[in-house]
Amino acid sequence: MLKKITQLLRPRCFAFIVLIFALALGLGCDNRYYDDRLQMEVQQLDSDLMNRWATSGVVVLDTAPNGPAHKAQLEGGELISYVIVEYPVKSAGDFNSAIKKALDEDNNLILYLKDKDPIRIALRRKGDKLGLSVEGSGTVRVKQIQPGALASNSDIQVGDIVEKIVDEQNINSLADYKKILGKLSKHKFIFRTSELIGVKIAAVTALGDLGDDRSIEPLVDLFKNSTEFSLRKAAISSLQRLVELSVLNDLFQEFQRANVNQLPADSLQASQLESASILGLLTVDRTENTATLKAPFGTQFRHRSETLYRRINEGQIAELAQQYIQIEVEPEQEIRRACLAILGILKPISAIDALIAVLENSTEIPGIRFQAGLALSQVGEPAVDALIAAFESGDTSTKDIAASALGGIGGTKARNRLISALETANEPAIRLTLVDAIAKIGDGPSIRALERQRELYQQEADSGLRIFLDEVFRNLATESM
Amino acid sequence: MKRLWLVPVLVLFIIGCGTQNENLAKGKELIKSDKRRKEERAVREFKLALQRPIDNAEAHYLLGFYNSQEFYEPNTTDWEEASITERGKHMFLAYKEESRKYLERLIFETLRDDDLDIQNAALDALKRVYKQGDRKRLISQLQKAIKSGDNRDRHSAHWVFGHLGKDDPAAIVPILVKLLDHRRTETRLNAVKALGEVGSEEAIPALSAIIESGSARWKRDREEPEVRQLAVEALGKIGGAAVPELVKIVENKGSSLRVDAIRALATLGDEKVVEPLLDALKEQSSRDVLIPLN
Numbered sequence: 162m163l164k165k166i167t168q169l170l171r172p173r174c175f176a177f178i179v180l181i182f183a184l185a186l187g188l189g190c191d192n193r194y195y196d197d198r199l200q201m202e203v204q205q206l207d208s209d210l211m212n213r214w215a216t217s218g219v220v221v222l223d224t225a226p227n228g229p230a231h232k233a234q235l236e237g238g239e240l241i242s243y244v245i246v247e248y249p250v251k252s253a254g255d256f257n258s259a260i261k262k263a264l265d266e267d268n269n270l271i272l273y274l275k276d277k278d279p280i281r282i283a284l285r286r287k288g289d290k291l292g293l294s295v296e297g298s299g300t301v302r303v304k305q306i307q308p309g310a311l312a313s314n315s316d317i318q319v320g321d322i323v324e325k326i327v328d329e330q331n332i333n334s335l336a337d338y339k340k341i342l343g344k345l346s347k348h349k350f351i352f353r354t355s356e357l358i359g360v361k362i363a364a365v366t367a368l369g370d371l372g373d374d375r376s377i378e379p380l381v382d383l384f385k386n387s388t389e390f391s392l393r394k395a396a397i398s399s400l401q402r403l404v405e406l407s408v409l410n411d412l413f414q415e416f417q418r419a420n421v422n423q424l425p426a427d428s429l430q431a432s433q434l435e436s437a438s439i440l441g442l443l444t445v446d447r448t449e450n451t452a453t454l455k456a457p458f459g460t461q462f463r464h465r466s467e468t469l470y471r472r473i474n475e476g477q478i479a480e481l482a483q484q485y486i487q488i489e490v491e492p493e494q495e496i497r498r499a500c501l502a503i504l505g506i507l508k509p510i511s512a513i514d515a516l517i518a519v520l521e522n523s524t525e526i527p528g529i530r531f532q533a534g535l536a537l538s539q540v541g542e543p544a545v546d547a548l549i550a551a552f553e554s555g556d557t558s559t560k561d562i563a564a565s566a567l568g569g570i571g572g573t574k575a576r577n578r579l580i581s582a583l584e585t586a587n588e589p590a591i592r593l594t595l596v597d598a599i600a601k602i603g604d605g606p607s608i609r610a611l612e613r614q615r616e617l618y619q620q621e622a623d624s625g626l627r628i629f630l631d632e633v634f635r636n637l638a639t640e641s642m
Numbered sequence: 643m644k645r646l647w648l649v650p651v652l653v654l655f656i657i658g659c660g661t662q663n664e665n666l667a668k669g670k671e672l673i674k675s676d677k678r679r680k681e682e683r684a685v686r687e688f689k690l691a692l693q694r695p696i697d698n699a700e701a702h703y704l705l706g707f708y709n710s711q712e713f714y715e716p717n718t719t720d721w722e723e724a725s726i727t728e729r730g731k732h733m734f735l736a737y738k739e740e741s742r743k744y745l746e747r748l749i750f751e752t753l754r755d756d757d758l759d760i761q762n763a764a765l766d767a768l769k770r771v772y773k774q775g776d777r778k779r780l781i782s783q784l785q786k787a788i789k790s791g792d793n794r795d796r797h798s799a800h801w802v803f804g805h806l807g808k809d810d811p812a813a814i815v816p817i818l819v820k821l822l823d824h825r826r827t828e829t830r831l832n833a834v835k836a837l838g839e840v841g842s843e844e845a846i847p848a849l850s851a852i853i854e855s856g857s858a859r860w861k862r863d864r865e866e867p868e869v870r871q872l873a874v875e876a877l878g879k880i881g882g883a884a885v886p887e888l889v890k891i892v893e894n895k896g897s898s899l900r901v902d903a904i905r906a907l908a909t910l911g912d913e914k915v916v917e918p919l920l921d922a923l924k925e926q927s928s929r930d931v932l933i934p935l936n
Contacts (some may be wrong), residue, residue, distance in 0.1 A: 199933065206898070220895065233933045238895030239926055349934045356927045363901040364892075364922040367908030373916045379923050387927065457881060458911035465913065 200228025369399025568598025730766025804839030838876030878906025
């Protein structure tokens with residue numbers, strides 16, 4: 162009886178052990194791999210990394226000194242995303258075998274023809290015909306293109322010289338890496354690496370938040386030289402943040418001089434207090450009359466503030482921003498906007514001409530032209546003459562933006578010019594802007610000028626200007642209440 | 643004839659009714675009703691109920707639960723008596739009279755309430771239990787909650803642990819560290835979060851071990867990505883001696899947690915991290931590398 166049971170169990174038991182073993186192997190599937198041929202260790206990118214950054218590939222962990230990978234100058238930390246293999250075509254035989262190899266895995270290849278752009282070919286299904294035949298040796302030419310086949314839809318013509326076939330294969334996992342590299346025999350090939358942009362973006366953003374002057378140079382460098390938009394965008398945003406921090410230097414110096422983290426709120430400049438609390442650097446308690454630097458950042462930053470302020474105001478940042486507000490220099494509008502914001506904070510007089518140029522540029526998008534006007538109104542008084550000139554010579558939009566900016570600046574000169582413009586202007590749209598700008602200034606002469614306008618338009622019940630004037634006066638009345 | 647046993651039961655029931663605290667009953671009735679300002683009126687009843695000698699535990703609890711400063715003019719006595727700490731005190735008094743019942747109720751019911759004030763009052767009461775009550779039982783109930791299958795219990799427990807740990811890290815940190823080995827991922831997750839909230843440097847080695855498990859050889863030794871991510875966040879909250887640990891993660895190029903570590907460091911404002919971050923910027927960008935094979 163007992164024997165019977167053991168006999169029955171034995172094969173099952175064996176199968177069970179095998180199963181456990183296989184499971185353990187499968188579960189414990191290593192995420193690292195040492196490539197003997199290239200003498201480097203690679204690691205599967207974590208699945209959470211793939212999900213978060215939509216990047217794929219294997220990460221190089223380390224290369225053995227003087228091994229092939231090391232000689233090729235692959236570095237630890239690089240992410241291999243593609244393997245690219247080139248097949249030179251010197252004969253019809255080369256051509257056919259290259260096509261076969263390249264289409265083997267992913268149905269994709271790139272055909273290089275002499276004097277033509279590379280042609281990407283993607284078969285819809287495995288086994289579809291390319292419909293291309295070639296002849297010759299040494300120089301291989303297209304002999305025939307089968308009508309209706311894939312090759313007939315592209316830019317290939319009979320007689321074209323075929324130079325090479327390139328196969329790009331995406332690496333998604335360590336398994337891909339092993340499989341693709343296992344098939345490569347004696348060809349040289351190329352690893353295409355991807356940048357782990359997420360890490361750099363995070364680092365760039367953090368450097369902006371840290372407010373340390375050592376970051377300025379590298380951020381400028383990255384902004385100027387990176388080809389990656391998201392990274393450049395992050396770099397300019399961080400520079401903007403550094404600029405925002407630097408203009409609070411007066412405030413932080415108060416704390417630094419007293420060597421304390423708390424001061425009476427009414428002893429500090431209100432506008433700076435407000436921006437500092439918006440940036441989350443301190444908290445203001447009006448009932449207790451205290452302004453307290455937030456730990457850990459605010460309390461540490463007061464020690465760095467002075468150096469940052471000096472470095473930001475050496476002029477390099479203003480110059481950079483001035484250059485990159487031009488649409489001819491910078492095609493990305495988000496970056497032009499960030500640069501305009503920087504100029505609005507730094508208010509450099511040297512940037513007035515460049516800002517006027519953006520304001521007047523009819524190929525620029527209206528929102529950005531308007532932002533240039535805003536930056537000019539932040540520059541203030543010194544920009545008045547240039548704005549008046551722009552108003553006088555410009556097209557309708559230029560007039561519109563310049564008038565708003567002048568209204569934002571105010572002052573006698575700007576006000577008088579706006580009033581005389583209102584009294585002579587004909588275009589209704591401009592008149593509306595002028596009324597708005599004059600109302601913004603809102604001093605005695607401005608109000609009187611607006612009242613004159615209201616009397617002029619008293620009769621026109623459906624005039625947009627009159628309705629607008631009524632509203633302006635209603636607002637003025639509620640403000641003075 | 644057979645139903646004669648009903649008579650003593652009925653008698654007992656009537657006596658029972660008679661001895662119940664009338665104000666308490668009235669207050670509870672009000673809460674159930676849909677009358678206007680029912681809570682405010684019920685609170686008045688609960689206060690009266692406390693002047694009677696019976697059922698004080700429940701009256702204390704309900705007063706702590708329903709009282710609110712919104713009912714009163716600011717700076718009056720009533721208003722002051724409706725503060726979170728006063729409400730917590732009432733909940734604690736309920737616990738003092740009927741420990742088992744109200745301990746469970748506070749942890750598994752009150753903390754779940756949507757009202758933040760009620761949660762805070764319960765937290766206050768539990769802090770009092772930790773100081774003046776049966777500490778051992780409190781901890782064991784909190785452990786039960788953080789191990790529970792219900793997310794709300796785990797969340798409540800992590801929150802209370804976090805606060806208790808701020809006052810007494812030496813006792814709470816080891817308890818939380820032990821929970822890091824629990825089989826339920828969500829329990830470990832909440833323990834990690836609580837360690838972050840405690841903010842004690844004593845938790846750094848345990849959190850580092852979790853983070854490093856990501857590169858363990860065997861999958862079973864690797865902690866789940868979301869737990870590792872939270873461990874990095876917790877190190878960020880701890881700050882101080884955790885900075886070098888975070889820098890180590892930033893420098894580990896194969897780590898999936900570099901971004902999290904960088905974000906944590908950014909909030910700490912420590913200038914020691916500027917250099918490692920600048921190094922990260924110097925890493926190679928996308929390129930083609932020619933590999934010559936022999």
